Amino acid sequence: MSDPVLSGDPPIPLILRRSARAKRISLRISQLDGRVTLTLPKRLAEREALDFARSKEGWIRKHLDARGADLQVLPGVEVPVAGQMFKVARGQGRRVQIGADVIAVPGPEERVGVRLASHLKLVARDRLAAASDAYAAQLGLGYSRLTLRDTRSRWGSCTSDGALMFSWRLIMTPPEVLNYVAAHEVAHLAQMNHSPAFWAEVTRLYGDYDPPRRWLRTHGSGLHRYRF
Template sequence: MSLQSLGTQMLRVDAREVPVELALHPRARRITLRVDKARGTLRLTLPPGVSESEGLRFAGRQQAWLRRRLSELPQAVPFADGAQVPVLGELHTIRHLPDARRGVWRSAGEIRVSGEAAHLPRRVRDHLKREARREIAARAAPLAGQVGRRHGRITIRDTASRWGSCSARGDLSFSWRLILAPERVLQYVVAHEVAHLREMNHSPRFWAVVDQLIDDVETPKAWLRRHGASLMRYG
């Protein structure tokens, strides 16, 4: 049986109000509290018979632990004029050029954005999504050809729990935030999901297919373990 969402409450940690996502797990035996590093929120899971108020009191008693864990979260980087954002691992500075009338484009280490300042965050985000789709699509088709398969639809999402997925029908889904990672990391994730077109598992046969598609598997895997959560702080 799956988690049942109970909505979101706010919890005070020192002078800070932190969102807490509450969920009921029918097989849980105790209250669990964890920090979602990707979104900067808390997840409070309750077993049957424990009320939301009791769960929130439990969370409120964990001030020292929460203070320490929240302090470890990477600092958010809003999409704003002057902010530095990586594109395929290379830092670019967002530059607002309100009168340029060219949309969004990259040049000389900058992401240049025309139009009104109020639209800048959305325009940067949309631009990065388009770049992610372009880079991923350009890699997926030839890799699928190498394993004798054809992929289905490619979907670009903003997922917090996984970088990519492959459905039983061969449809591929990826996080747009891969465009922020180094090129070899994006290439690895695309190869990983394309390999599922042959092997819908993580067996030795699956990893043998991945090894056919990409020379270095361990380096990008290690990068994602160490730095993947930091990509969630942008925008």
């Protein structure tokens, strides 16, 4: 049976989840992908959950409008790279070319998003490796490896064996934000916690980290709207 839909313009798909621990209906809108999830007690009738969603329709639409629609990356769409907006255009030859305000991507239109994402991942790896190398040298410690993923819940991580992981979408953020995340994860090589000693290490490596942290809290989830 398919998940229900809140009728209207546009219709809003609803995801229903039952939980033995839930005492009442709860409603959550993901800022990453705009999914609307209703969690309800195990024995509650589905009709009551749908009535609850209808009673909150104005609130749901307000939050979805504030989030904005997902953007499929195609020629004509603007995407952020290093904090600057670039218009995607069809390119010639074999290589992606980043100009002053245009990114030219060769190949068929339906492959533009995939090819651009591949290119941005390479650029992200270069810049994150350079930043991580510099901060690790400053710290006097080395990391074991660096990997990139398209993570939803975190921008980076550091394991106990010194492996660094970063979201490749950091290449879309301003350079100071990318550098802050690199410094944050490298600082974990010395402090595998979020103690005052850890934050002192981040400050020593990066400086005042409040501005980039605020940027990520305010704008970070919006980077997942871009569908490559």
